[in-house]
Amino acid sequence: VGVKHTVDYNIKVKVKDGKVAKDVKHSMNPFCEIATEAAMKLKEAGVVTEIVAVTIGNAKAAESLTKAMAMGADRSVHVVGEQAEIDGLETLQVAKVFAKLHEELQGDIYFMGKQAIDDDQCHVPQMVSALLNIPQGTFAAGLKVADDKSSIEVTREVDDGSQTLSMKLPAVVSCDLRLNTPRFATLPNIMKAKKKPIDKKKLSEMGIDLTPRVEVVECAQPVERQGGGKVADVD
Amino acid sequence: MKRSAVNVAKRWCSGGMCLELSEDQMMIQDLARKFSKEIIIPAAAELDRTGAYPHELFKQAWETGLANPHIPSEYGGPGLSNLDSVIITEELAYGCTGVTTALEANGLASAPVLVAGTDEQKKNFLGRLTEEPLKAAYCVTEPGAGSDVQGLKTKAVRKGDEWVVSGSKMWITNGGVANWFFVLANSDEGFVGFVVDADSPGITVGRKEINMGQKCSDTRGITFDEVVIPNSQVLGKPGQGFKVAMKAFDKTRPPVAMGAVGLARRAYEEAVAYSKERKTFGKAICENQAISFMLADMLMGIDAGRFLVYRAALEADAGRPNTHFASMAKCFCADHANKVAADAVQIFGGNGFNSEYPVEKLMRDAKIYQIYEGTSQIQRMIISRWLLSQDY
Numbered sequence: 001v002g003v004k005h006t007v008d009y010n011i012k013v014k015v016k017d018g019k020v021a022k023d024v025k026h027s028m029n030p031f032c033e034i035a036t037e038a039a040m041k042l043k044e045a046g047v048v049t050e051i052v053a054v055t056i057g058n059a060k061a062a063e064s065l066t067k068a069m070a071m072g073a074d075r076s077v078h079v080v081g082e083q084a085e086i087d088g089l090e091t092l093q094v095a096k097v098f099a100k101l102h103e104e105l106q107g108d109i110y111f112m113g114k115q116a117i118d119d120d121q122c123h124v125p126q127m128v129s130a131l132l133n134i135p136q137g138t139f140a141a142g143l144k145v146a147d148d149k150s151s152i153e154v155t156r157e158v159d160d161g162s163q164t165l166s167m168k169l170p171a172v173v174s175c176d177l178r179l180n181t182p183r184f185a186t187l188p189n190i191m192k193a194k195k196k197p198i199d200k201k202k203l204s205e206m207g208i209d210l211t212p213r214v215e216v217v218e219c220a221q222p223v224e225r226q227g228g229g230k231v232a233d234v235d
Numbered sequence: 236m237k238r239s240a241v242n243v244a245k246r247w248c249s250g251g252m253c254l255e256l257s258e259d260q261m262m263i264q265d266l267a268r269k270f271s272k273e274i275i276i277p278a279a280a281e282l283d284r285t286g287a288y289p290h291e292l293f294k295q296a297w298e299t300g301l302a303n304p305h306i307p308s309e310y311g312g313p314g315l316s317n318l319d320s321v322i323i324t325e326e327l328a329y330g331c332t333g334v335t336t337a338l339e340a341n342g343l344a345s346a347p348v349l350v351a352g353t354d355e356q357k358k359n360f361l362g363r364l365t366e367e368p369l370k371a372a373y374c375v376t377e378p379g380a381g382s383d384v385q386g387l388k389t390k391a392v393r394k395g396d397e398w399v400v401s402g403s404k405m406w407i408t409n410g411g412v413a414n415w416f417f418v419l420a421n422s423d424e425g426f427v428g429f430v431v432d433a434d435s436p437g438i439t440v441g442r443k444e445i446n447m448g449q450k451c452s453d454t455r456g457i458t459f460d461e462v463v464i465p466n467s468q469v470l471g472k473p474g475q476g477f478k479v480a481m482k483a484f485d486k487t488r489p490p491v492a493m494g495a496v497g498l499a500r501r502a503y504e505e506a507v508a509y510s511k512e513r514k515t516f517g518k519a520i521c522e523n524q525a526i527s528f529m530l531a532d533m534l535m536g537i538d539a540g541r542f543l544v545y546r547a548a549l550e551a552d553a554g555r556p557n558t559h560f561a562s563m564a565k566c567f568c569a570d571h572a573n574k575v576a577a578d579a580v581q582i583f584g585g586n587g588f589n590s591e592y593p594v595e596k597l598m599r600d601a602k603i604y605q606i607y608e609g610t611s612q613i614q615r616m617i618i619s620r621w622l623l624s625q626d627y
Binding site for chain 1: 259262263265266269270298299300301313
């Protein structure tokens, strides 16, 4: 399960000097919580035997891994980068990290949130699928693993309704709002989570090309909403 | 408990005082805050309207690990320190103090068992609370004896291997839903504290009292009519009962005080938000000093009260006597919460008096904090007695 440690959804983000102020409360991306819950449901149904939570971020991102393990993930992988490295990380490179981890993890299903609420890019699941040449079921609102565990059926939310696709495993599934309601991490599980193993890897030592492909031209707060005005008539 | 005392020492001693919560405590706080926001707050207004006991919420809190924080792990509990527990209480109380009181009543009943119970008694009675979401109650107050605990009239008479207890208790929180009670009675050998099953013959539970606030909490009169209690269910020794009952308060007053802080913080946050939105005389009302000064006063007392509670909790965790700290915390936070709630209603103006807005409930809920768990007057007696006994 890919989880991202993002700005907490309650925080009102401010732009300072052309950069988003980052020293605010962070927590697990809400869609990543849904992804973790999806994995947990499969584990409880006996379909999945092991859940590995993965994050790419600074040292503090480990908090989201602890959260995932408190929800039931068995172990974690933390790809650690310096703050500057993380700030400059683009979605393509993130996807490359997952692709590289696949060599070791050999996951059958890669669960991710459909997008992160800080940048809303909605790129990574699709890119991982392309890089690994495996199928993708994005915006999942429902899913069912086949009895022989060779394929998965994903019901996707699309603009004009929903669409169900069947795809062979391994596959990438990105989770949308209506897939489930994430469980509370109970207090005993939070305490147990601290004893579960986290495998740390250095981003710079993974042999991935991190050169940026995108240039940020401008970063500004959205225009302040102006009050409405009354018009004489609708014509 | 030993583990927490070591952590306390580390926090206090390395580099002096540390006012930050540990990473663990922040996780606990986050969990409790989330639970309060997503589960308690949506249910609170309806519970207040109906006065129905929050069984479902209690169960969910229990399943999430937020109930019975003080019960040690050897009896199946989370084994949290006093400091950890009060952090939870503040967040739950922010949501609804009625629900919080229903949960806290377990803490109050358990405290004498933790203070004076044998391992057997703890396994039996505390174990029940951790195995299932059961409730317990602390049965001391009587119609004729609230502050004057020594004046209680419930009598316990020793009969061989058993005791026979008769009397009436009043204002017992969780009285109608408890699986067991801690009862204090007087005898020829002095005060005796017992644990007794709620379904024992001779126990009659009265009707649910309709109170001003914390309406979903269950308060009742309980009558004991020749109730037989085995000697094995006496806590400590006969004659020690009063001390046991009072020592319990050292552990339970800090969480109760923190409940008042949680309520005050809620009232304050609601008032701040409202004062920014409400416009009169061409501007937001918070731009008037009369209002913003009220908010400043609220915040000062909330922060100060919180630290008084932390202090009382830390002293208890360190194993030092904390009686007057607990009293200071309880008295200050209760009194301040009432002022904050009343001022919040004032800031809301006409809307504040109305049940569609959240603050009138807070004002009604706040009052009891000055009364139960030791009235603000009793707390002042305890504090003044202590301070006069010190050499300055």
